[in-house]
Amino acid sequence: MSKKYKVSIYTITMLQLLTFIYRKEWVRSSKPHPIGLSLRRIQGILRRDQPLDIDCFNMAIRILANDEALLTRDPPVRFMDLQFCTAVIEAALASARDLDSRVQPDIQALASLLRSSTEIDHTISSCNWILLPHAFLGHFILFAINKHARQVSILDPLIPSLSSERYALKFQRVAFYLNDALELAQPGWKSDTFFWPRKSPIDVPTSIDRNESGYFVFNFMLSWHGNKFVRPICTDGYELRKNLLIHLLEYHANEAEDNIPYDVREILKCLK
Template structure:
């Protein structure tokens, strides 16, 4: 995502629920409606869908594709068509008939269909083929009752137009759309979750040519599109909404500010800028610095226990504000969950780089779960019974790419010490070498034999790693006794004295 994408997400998060953040033509979208873009488990709101459809309409190359004129309908009109199909033409019939009359100027009519509070899919009125084309990311071809009602409503208005004397010239081969065949354009589901159907539908509207999709669409693309959509809408050139959060002051201390009056609107415009405008002018380092200072300043007990960071792959990690503070405060040790999340980021960065360069994964990161399961420091007679399957899970390959741990050249193992400091052991399979990186000061006891301080830890790794690897990659070199490998303590490691 770009910096503006991140700024857009921050704008949504920090605005009031009633703030209008998007106004494109006659479509208004508030913060509460845009919040669906922040949560991958939420369905897309009708207003968000309508706003993006407006954006598509303003792109000339999407209005006419392969010399075929496209008309993109919005969800509000499709709901009325469905209502008319179920209950007959309502009091607003003349208005709806005018809208349908405009369809006759186009060869392809794209209508969003909603199975109430369940699913979105796209119906295309293809007048060249006299067929109704359906693009459904989940391929729910057995549930087309909403489409049937919508087509019946459309047919009612086409019948009215057909009886009028001033029928406009058109290229439709047949106005009896209710008799056209319905064809499912997707044979296999491409949606992998239960909430992104609306996003898929928008991409269908954008990429459909009449015969096929101009671009392939994957779940990964859609996951990214959810977050980029916020930036697209808020930064759209025709978005005329004025966002003026009251907590962003450009004129001195906010404590001195009085409650604004309705007559002070002009003053407010000069006194406040939108959060988007401010953030877009701040460097990345300034943003990070300001956020860190804010986190460190929090002292509310209730807020300190709130979860601000959550990640679920390959297992759930939640970080409270208190844990985030422990990262930033130099006099406090880092929490293991924080370290594990950073390790997770390192590994996923490696995976993304590998995908871009089409290379291979050479380094395999373990997090602190492996070390904690070993129950190091406890006498063997008092250790918990080892669950080998659970131990094996801590050394498995990371999700997101298919690779074999046995082929990795390096395994990085973080060690948690009793004083909550960390040591890193790096195992090199090619050279059969164990590298040790220890930022803690050397105890004078080990001055003449520094390797002695790591003997017990290395023996623990040599005992438990082969047990895990025998499950994950049996027969690999990682099942060897690493205690017999060459041991090198790396110098020039920055020393941290807590």
């Protein structure tokens, strides 16, 4: 066998091995629906030329939503991931592609997203706040919906910010189905969230980098309570990415923990 042929076999074998390693899940959660994060996806968190991966964001919110310290806040908060707004956006895009039909998201499925899926159960009716993230083309924003005060705060980390009309259009699409979903999830609900006053708080930390917006919105959800931030928010892009990476890898209910190399797990123990 020629040396060149041996090198080719070695190269192909190593590429196959690396592909297997990169595809192997390091973080996995099965409930309320499966989310699995491969090493490749997790490594993408540290790439500053990429926005936050949707599944990484959703997993980060799932971990957040099961944090006992946050779930004992008074009044209770419903932490939503991107599934709700993604379903609305996909329906709008499908309708735009076919002007002869109107595609609508499954309202029953949207209502189930509003109901509790956390280990500590709060009914949606007991939650004063719904924290509803929205992402389109890598631009993340947060709708902080105060059910008690009937008011919506729009938290956008990206500068320059959008016009009030653009924000209104984004929320209009969401509010149309949010109202229907709330009627199913919270019997007796009759209010129309689209007509509630909307405001953009002036103390929202910002960045000029669209790729960082998802990391900011995650921290907004972690820190927003009672119409204000209750803890400082880091604005350094690298630190935001590093902290979210640790947040994912330290997940106490990680079903794929054994796939994480021993040395990495030991380092994570030192960080706790």
